[in-house]
Amino acid sequence: MPASVLSAYSPTSFLMPDLEASISVLPERDTNPHHDEARSESRLWINQFNKTVYGPKMRTFMDNCNLELINSFCYPYANKDGLRATMDLHNILWLYDEFTDTESGKDAHRSASVAQQALCDPEFNDGSWLCLMMKDFKTKHIDRAGPDAARRFIEHFCSYVKVVGKEAELREENKILDIQDYITLRRETSAVRTCFDLVEYCLGINLPQDVHEDPVFIGGYNAAMDLIYWANDLYSYNMEQAKGHSGANVITVIMKNKHLELQAAADFLGGYFESLIYQWKTAREVLALRSSEKYTNAVTVLDAYGDWVRGNVLWSFTTERYFGTQNTEIRKTRCVGLRLPFEESVNLTE
Incomplete structure (x- = not known):
């Protein structure tokens, strides 16, 4: 979509990709x-x-x-x-x-x-x-x-x-x-x-520093890190756009750089999220083939990063941080109605 059209486009809602389905490959833990x-x-x-x-x-x-x-x-x-x-x-x-x-x-x-x-x-x-x-x-x-x-x-x-x-x-x-x-x-x-x-x-x-500098470990580390903040950006987009801070959000970055409207940018994020899950899994599988103790520990650490990825998504729907009292309903429908500017915002010193 051309930038001129993008600037004039004003959706009132969007459907979030199903990140919970994407993380279903990760182990469930209490x-x-x-x-x-x-x-x-x-x-x-x-x-x-x-x-x-x-x-x-x-x-x-x-x-x-x-x-x-x-x-x-x-x-x-x-x-x-x-x-x-x-x-x-x-x-x-x-x-x-x-x-x-x-x-x-x-x-x-x-x-x-x-x-x-x-x-x-x-x-x-x-x-x-x-x-x-x-x-x-x-x-x-x-x-x-x-x-x-x-x-x-x-x-x-x-x-x-x-x-x-x-x-x-x-x-x-x-x-x-x-x-x-x-x-x-x-x-x-x-x-x-x-x-x-x-x-x-x-x-x-x-973990010794040479493990953190190993290209395979870096691939798994970066994938887990990106999975966390891409999910956070998706879930916080509505709050941030209402506060006027959406420029520092991957949804806005995708919209601008790929000339997409909001729904298409959210869909793009969902597909990229899937590719990052694959990147993390591949790194884990490669490191698991190595026999030394430090790489056994590296796999344990990557698994814990996976706990982080899963936990971050699940927590986002148990808190009122992103979706307020509508969190349960939005988790079910994944439909987010965009807030008006500064609607329901709370100033730091109030």
Whole structure:
């Protein structure tokens, strides 16, 4: 569809591809049995910091999103301490994401600098909620991980906060990237790398760096990571377009670059999702043929990434984060009615 036609096209709804059918090839697992205890502890911990940022309405909204539940879907094997670490990380990521969504590019870069210094410099302390939160998380969890996993986590988190500043600049410029540049950016802004680092922490595995640099492992790693944020972009599209943030969403990127209307872009995403499932499965099968212990562990880690892919899709329909109180009905019909601009949105400080 030509761009001139695309700009004039205003659908009122679209049908989402059936991602639950696509993930049916992945093993079904129960949610983590330590959920309630770990959630109570994590909620008390994050409340020390989010009350500085969130107003009462936003805190209520975030409570209803049940953010910690995603970890019980995605880390079903974790012990209580491991699950608590994943919940703390997710609460950090959601708080940081919501906070920087309100910042200019310059301010987002300043926040990134605080987070980086808090993780990397033991002497740094500017007294801010962000600094105290990151230092406490590092002490409680990352310092207890294997050395390679801990190093990768810090590198990946620092990369995440740095690129979030870039995302804020693109939002200010109303710039939409091409598909490959968007994939490169989204692999960092999604923060999935940091969640994958905690997979090794929860499993008690410290994969050597040469495994992470193996092309086959990278193929499986990237496929799982892309599956997660492509699903997130699909499910969050309605909310983001209502907030005026849809430029940083793969649906908008596909529409612009392939000159497609909304429904065709959603269908394209569904087909690409299937190809990523195949890529992940192929990498797993190749690594399973290798006999050394480090590759046996690599298969275990890839399987856990598969838990993440499946858990992310299932959680998206149990939370009110994306679809509000219509989540059960939308899961059944997959039909999404587009919100009007800013409809049902909640300001950060309300």
